[in-house]
Amino acid sequence: MAATAAELPIATARLVLRRLVPADAPAVTRLVNDYSVAGNLARVPFPYREELAREWIDSAGEQIDSGDAYHLAITQDGALVGCIGLTLKRGALPELGYWVGRKFWGRGLAREAGQGLLAWAETHLGITEVEASALSDNIASQAVLKHLGFVQEGTAMQPFLSRNRAMPVALFRRARAPAPPPKPILLVVACALLDSEGRILLAQRPEGKSMAGLWEFPGGKLDEGETPEAALIRELREELGIETQEACLSPLFFASHSYANFHLLMPLYICRKWQGRAVAREGQNLAWVRPDKLRDYPMPPADVPLVALLRDFL
Numbered sequence: 001m002a003a004t005a006a007e008l009p010i011a012t013a014r015l016v017l018r019r020l021v022p023a024d025a026p027a028v029t030r031l032v033n034d035y036s037v038a039g040n041l042a043r044v045p046f047p048y049r050e051e052l053a054r055e056w057i058d059s060a061g062e063q064i065d066s067g068d069a070y071h072l073a074i075t076q077d078g079a080l081v082g083c084i085g086l087t088l089k090r091g092a093l094p095e096l097g098y099w100v101g102r103k104f105w106g107r108g109l110a111r112e113a114g115q116g117l118l119a120w121a122e123t124h125l126g127i128t129e130v131e132a133s134a135l136s137d138n139i140a141s142q143a144v145l146k147h148l149g150f151v152q153e154g155t156a157m158q159p160f161l162s163r164n165r166a167m168p169v170a171l172f173r174r175a176r177a178p179a180p181p182p183k184p185i186l187l188v189v190a191c192a193l194l195d196s197e198g199r200i201l202l203a204q205r206p207e208g209k210s211m212a213g214l215w216e217f218p219g220g221k222l223d224e225g226e227t228p229e230a231a232l233i234r235e236l237r238e239e240l241g242i243e244t245q246e247a248c249l250s251p252l253f254f255a256s257h258s259y260a261n262f263h264l265l266m267p268l269y270i271c272r273k274w275q276g277r278a279v280a281r282e283g284q285n286l287a288w289v290r291p292d293k294l295r296d297y298p299m300p301p302a303d304v305p306l307v308a309l310l311r312d313f314l
């Protein structure tokens with residue numbers, strides 16, 4: 001598996017870009033089997049059948065593992081709204097492609113997903129220059145590319161499977177993005193609460209928050225003047241209604257991860273002793289999870305290395 005595949009999913013303010021899974025086939029088919037979507041895509045036939053979606057999802061997984069292409073599901077609040085991908089080619093620039101289901105148009109989702117994927121590709125694959133194309137009359141898609149820093153370089157005729165003929169397209173290219181402004185470092189403390197059966201407590205981020213639907217270790221940001229331990233004791237009380245003391249918190253690992261707008265520095269503590277029963281005081285879903293099942297719970301990208309370390313440690 002390419003080392004970079006471990007750095008997925010990609011989280012943006014409203015979206016999670018994750019690997020496609022076989023269970024996505026019906027949603028992909030429903031959204032692509034719409035001429036207003038398929039007609040803009042060069043490489044999909046119309047009508048579009050679920051069998052093709054299944055084959056494409058399988059090959060997308062293989063391509064991520066081999067590092068040949070990164071086609072990802074664009075999800076919002078856990079639901080698939082479109083797909084985005086970067087195809088690496090020999091002797092040519094990597095190519096960006098995307099589509100968003102018609103009912104999700106007009107919300108800036110393609111732009112947000114594009115920013116997330118391009119920033120990820122720059123950080124993890126060292127890719128700075130990318131090309132893309134859009135039908136000459138697809139003004140919306142061209143506007144997305146321009147927002148992403150692409151500049152039109154020419155036009156060409158390209159065969160479109162969905163239309164059974166060649167169509168005029170505008171060719172775009174994006175040079176290295178200007179250096180981004182420095183990001184603030186956000187210090188967040190988190191805790192692996194371990195119960196007597198060796199299970200760890202995960203909490204699901206609720207709708208309306210960034211990275212909604214992903215599972216995380218309980219915790220949160222430090223208040224002004226607070227020590228990390230005091231912040232964690234307060235967060236555990238506020239979120240779960242449990243009481244613990246500094247002596248019961250042992251520092252374990254830390255995460256250091258760049259999100260779009262901030263750089264997260266997150267010490268992870270382990271706690272085996274507390275008073276009270278953990279209950280969801282903020283409407284979040286809770287799950288007590290065995291270490292070997294942690295991978296079944298999608299977590300923010302910052303947590304992925306922590307989960308691997310924790311599984312080895314426990």
Ligand SMILES: Nc1nc2c([nH]c(=O)n2[C@H]2C[C@H](O)[C@@H](COP(=O)(O)OP(=O)(O)OP(=O)(O)O)O2)c(=O)[nH]1
Binds near residue numbers: 264300302303
């Ligand atoms: N508590 C916790 N936060 C995590 C984990 N992984 C991870 O990336 N984070 C991020 C999500 C948030 O951006 C930040 C936690 O801050 P928070 O819990 O106080 O903030 P929040 O979600 O209420 O608010 P927001 O800033 O996301 O809107 O750290 C984790 O395992 N636990």
